[in-house]
Amino acid sequence: xxxxxxxxxxxxxxxxxxALIYGLWERANRMALANAVEASGHRDFYNLLSSVExxxxxxxxxxxxxxxxxxxxxxxxxxxxxAAAQLSLSQPPMPQMKPLNTSKFLAKTSDYAHYxxxxxxxxxxxxxxxxxxxxxxxxxxxxxxxxxxxxxSQVAQKGIRWSSFxxxxxxxxxxxxxxxxxxxxxxxSPLEGLINADRRLQTMPSLxxxxxxxxxxxxxxxxxxxxxxxxxxxxxxxALDFAQKASSVPFRRxxxxxxxxxxxxxxxRLVDSRNPRKVNVDISRHGGVVVSLLNGRxxxxxxxxxxxxxEKALSFLEAQGFNNMQPTYSIRSGNxxxxxxxxxEKGVILYPDQIKVxxxxxxxxxxxxxxxxxxxxxxxxxxxxxxxxxxxxxxxIPSPLEVLGVQLALIPLPGGIEKxxxxxxxxxxxxxxxxxxxxxxxxxxxxxxxIDVPGGRLTM
Amino acid sequence: xxRRRLFMALLVCLAIMGITWGVYQxxxxxxxxxxxxxxPVALxxxxxxxxxxxxxxxxxxxxxxQVAVGAVVLNRVRSPLFPSTISxxxxxxxxxxxxxxxHIWQVTDLSTPTMAAIDALNGWGPSYGALFFWNPYKPVSxxxxxxxxxxxxxxxxxxx
Numbered sequence: 001x002x003x004x005x006x007x008x009x010x011x012x013x014x015x016x017x018x019a020l021i022y023g024l025w026e027r028a029n030r031m032a033l034a035n036a037v038e039a040s041g042h043r044d045f046y047n048l049l050s051s052v053e054x055x056x057x058x059x060x061x062x063x064x065x066x067x068x069x070x071x072x073x074x075x076x077x078x079x080x081x082x083a084a085a086q087l088s089l090s091q092p093p094m095p096q097m098k099p100l101n102t103s104k105f106l107a108k109t110s111d112y113a114h115y116x117x118x119x120x121x122x123x124x125x126x127x128x129x130x131x132x133x134x135x136x137x138x139x140x141x142x143x144x145x146x147x148x149x150x151x152x153s154q155v156a157q158k159g160i161r162w163s164s165f166x167x168x169x170x171x172x173x174x175x176x177x178x179x180x181x182x183x184x185x186x187x188x189s190p191l192e193g194l195i196n197a198d199r200r201l202q203t204m205p206s207l208x209x210x211x212x213x214x215x216x217x218x219x220x221x222x223x224x225x226x227x228x229x230x231x232x233x234x235x236x237x238x239a240l241d242f243a244q245k246a247s248s249v250p251f252r253r254x255x256x257x258x259x260x261x262x263x264x265x266x267x268x269r270l271v272d273s274r275n276p277r278k279v280n281v282d283i284s285r286h287g288g289v290v291v292s293l294l295n296g297r298x299x300x301x302x303x304x305x306x307x308x309x310x311e312k313a314l315s316f317l318e319a320q321g322f323n324n325m326q327p328t329y330s331i332r333s334g335n336x337x338x339x340x341x342x343x344x345e346k347g348v349i350l351y352p353d354q355i356k357v358x359x360x361x362x363x364x365x366x367x368x369x370x371x372x373x374x375x376x377x378x379x380x381x382x383x384x385x386x387x388x389x390x391x392x393x394x395x396x397i398p399s400p401l402e403v404l405g406v407q408l409a410l411i412p413l414p415g416g417i418e419k420x421x422x423x424x425x426x427x428x429x430x431x432x433x434x435x436x437x438x439x440x441x442x443x444x445x446x447x448x449x450x451i452d453v454p455g456g457r458l459t460m
Numbered sequence: 461x462x463r464r465r466l467f468m469a470l471l472v473c474l475a476i477m478g479i480t481w482g483v484y485q486x487x488x489x490x491x492x493x494x495x496x497x498x499x500p501v502a503l504x505x506x507x508x509x510x511x512x513x514x515x516x517x518x519x520x521x522x523x524x525x526q527v528a529v530g531a532v533v534l535n536r537v538r539s540p541l542f543p544s545t546i547s548x549x550x551x552x553x554x555x556x557x558x559x560x561x562x563h564i565w566q567v568t569d570l571s572t573p574t575m576a577a578i579d580a581l582n583g584w585g586p587s588y589g590a591l592f593f594w595n596p597y598k599p600v601s602x603x604x605x606x607x608x609x610x611x612x613x614x615x616x617x618x619x620x
């Protein structure tokens with residue numbers, strides 16, 4: 001009896017020791033992970049702080065320097081630092097708050113500095129309004145740096161433990177008991193500085209300029225929708241007809257919903273009368289045109305090649321009344337081929353008015369249609385005549401590049417601007433480029449690199 | 461005496477249960493490493509990254525709902541309110557539930573989500589410029605309901 005008792009005590013004791021060791025080991029693991037989280041939180045926060053401070057300094061230097069060349073250098077730095085700050089801002093864990101206004105401010109400042117640097121590079125000077133705008137942005141950047149420094153003193157005194165923000169949530173009943181027994185006191189959040197900054201930046205003055213984040217582009221309006229507002233029944237008939245032409249099988253409606261995007265639509269989910277496959281078709285509520293079609297069916301191994309697929313896409317476009325479309329890019333996506341088309345008007349390719357068509361390579365069915373860019377941008381344009389000749393445009397290309405072709409194109413630039421340019425297809429070593437030369441001034445507007453990917457080409 | 465023995469046996473049982481539970485927990489934690497069919501995968505490719513997020517967030521949604529989730533990520537990349545790369549958008553703390561709970565590294569069926577990711581990257585976006593999506597049948601932060609709702613696809617509400 002005595003011996004049995006001893007054995008049991010021994011086993012129990014051993015189990016306890018094992019459990020203790022296990023617990024300590026787990027704790028050590030947890031601490032290692034918590035320290036890693038702590039380190040990454042600190043790294044992101046200090047990156048943010050130093051980027052904001054440097055951006056502030058460079059904005060100041062851009063205003064202080066007298067030569068456009070120096071101004072451009074400092075604006076480029078301010079652009080990079082503000083962009084880096086915007087990226088760092090999103091990474092440390094901040095519970096109960098999302099600094100959306102601060103993020104927007106940093107993105108816009110970065111974009112604006114970029115726009116001004118490019119303007120200087122074109123040989124134009126800053127206007128007094130632009131200098132004033134820049135000064136206002138610098139002032140805001142200074143205040144933001146101040147708020148961040150206030151948060152920094154909390155970070156340095158360990159008032160903020162980034163890893164503590166990741167704790168598992170207490171179950172609701174326990175939370176309620178805790179709240180009743182320990183009434184929460186209004187202690188300032190350790191992130192108070194950032195919260196204040198975000199509240200202040202909510203009322204940023206508007207910025208209008210030729211860049212993607214300019215205020216005049218926040219709500220773009222479609223330019224290409226025909227007049228008239230069809231009823232839902234008319235839209236449905238159109239969707240059924242379009243889907244039938246794309247797939248050569250009849251469909252029936254399964255579901256309809258209204259969407260409130262940039263182009264408000266009726267969105268129909270259609271189902272094949274025989275097979276259980278589904279197609280989604282969006283018909284614009286103004287104008288009643290087919291904005292998009294998406295067929296998510298799995299596509300079998302190809303029976304068609306790219307050329308045959310292109311034929312299918314072109315004849316489908318013609319059947320829809322698009323007669324002057326020209327294929328521009330093409331990319332293989334799984335067992336389908338996606339073609340991007342742009343209209344050609346009086347020998348000019350209109351790149352803003354794109355339509356994408358996706359062809360299934362197993363049976364040539366049209367499984368995708370996206371005319372959103374077309375209906376956003378298409379309108380009657382009075383195209384200007386080029387003031388330089390194709391030969392003059394070619395002469396602008398530096399000598400190591402070999403010229404393979406040239407054509408006129410209307411290209412979209414940041415800020416919703418369209419420019420008439422010569423698209424010069426060039427080659428250096430084994431890399432292809434597209435150089436765009438302004439057809440009125442002869443200035444180079446941009447360069448794209450063509451990237452060959454399996455089954456297609458992309459530009460960057 | 462018998463009662464004391466019973467009590468001790470009970471204690472031993474508890475200790476053993478505790479240890480097994482700990483070991484089990486450890487196993488579960490191991491599963492959240494990036495693997496695909498048991499093989500670790502590189503997450504450098506952004507198509508794969510997007511496909512994983514779509515699979516984890518909308519794996520059981522209709523196809524257009526999957527493309528729409530991919531489009532939300534890409535709309536965020538283009539928006540000044542969010543970071544400017546796909547990876548920074550996806551791994552922003554608490555931006556996506558499946559990243560917080562590790563579900564994004566456990567998904568195995570990536571065939572349809574990969575198609576959806578490619579369609580989203582090719583510009584198909586039935587999310588109509590949406591920056592947020594959530595499941596209206598689950599508890600969510602009340603803040604999201606202040607956004608402008610654009611549409612609902614399957615079990616997800618999309619908003620700007």
